Amino acid sequence: MRPLVRTLTIVLSLLPGSVFADFDHRDWDELLGRHVAVLDGGVATKLDYAGMGADRAQLKGYLGKLAAASRASFDGWTTAAQLAFLINAYNAWTVDLILEDYPDIDSIRDIGFLFSSAWNQDVATLFGEPRTLDEIEHEMIRSWDRYREPRIHFAVNCAAIGCPALRAEAYTGDKLEMQLDDATRRFLSDRSRNYFENDRLYISSIFDWYEEDFEKGWGGVESVAEFLSRYPDELGLDADTAARLGRGDIRLRHLSYDWGLNDMRD
Numbered sequence: 001m002r003p004l005v006r007t008l009t010i011v012l013s014l015l016p017g018s019v020f021a022d023f024d025h026r027d028w029d030e031l032l033g034r035h036v037a038v039l040d041g042g043v044a045t046k047l048d049y050a051g052m053g054a055d056r057a058q059l060k061g062y063l064g065k066l067a068a069a070s071r072a073s074f075d076g077w078t079t080a081a082q083l084a085f086l087i088n089a090y091n092a093w094t095v096d097l098i099l100e101d102y103p104d105i106d107s108i109r110d111i112g113f114l115f116s117s118a119w120n121q122d123v124a125t126l127f128g129e130p131r132t133l134d135e136i137e138h139e140m141i142r143s144w145d146r147y148r149e150p151r152i153h154f155a156v157n158c159a160a161i162g163c164p165a166l167r168a169e170a171y172t173g174d175k176l177e178m179q180l181d182d183a184t185r186r187f188l189s190d191r192s193r194n195y196f197e198n199d200r201l202y203i204s205s206i207f208d209w210y211e212e213d214f215e216k217g218w219g220g221v222e223s224v225a226e227f228l229s230r231y232p233d234e235l236g237l238d239a240d241t242a243a244r245l246g247r248g249d250i251r252l253r254h255l256s257y258d259w260g261l262n263d264m265r266d
Helices: 003-014 026-035 049-054 056-068 071-076 079-101 133-142 150-154 173-188 224-229 239-246
Strands: 036-039 044-047 124-126 129-131 195-197 200-203 251-254
Touching: 026 036, 026 049, 026 056, 049 056, 049 079, 056 079, 056 124, 071 079, 079 124, 079 133, 079 173, 124 133, 129 133, 150 173, 200 224, 224 239
Parallel strands: 200 251
Antiparallel strands: 036 044, 124 129, 195 200
16 A cells, blocks of 8 residues: 555544544434325325324434534535535424424414514524524525525425425435435425416415525526426426526416415324
């Protein structure tokens, strides 16, 4: 072995393995696999909160592992592994927050009060500091310049029916691209959230609230309309309509958002 290679091998062997490995999301993956029901051909899901509550010790164990991850280890992962970690963290802590008041709530908006909504309470711990759901989504996932990934809006789940489906598996760095693409296509295929009618495209309010995230050049697109034009099959558009959409010649209308809890109970 050459001296330089030998030296590098010794140095790498002395560093914590977690610096180079993806985070272990198996506990969260198992919980989702047991308690997420896939509906309507895969475009929507509901969560068995009662069942998740019965398995809350496993959920708490997973949240503890998330909280124990150091920033040094996190920064050593691939950007895909980092993003998967943050998406899972947001979704898992959201579920845990719902369980605090379940079954006595019908919406995540029932939690908190005027100046302390569910999204601005310190419900999580990441990198040694208390975090709110808003901090995880807006200050980390969206604002850290390393990601620039608008498709996270089809993966991050706020426990509402209007939200993109909670995936029945954990996000992982090695599968993230496939998972985000699949989540996007499934969401756009849901006619309760996005549909074309009378020469207008009716779309989820998500595209209104987070319009700026679709204007930052991801995949070469600079607008919501251009982004949507990349998915004609999912939206049920013919080639001419998709082309008009991409040019900005189709009027967009935002649908009202269903904040009801994504619960399996009737």
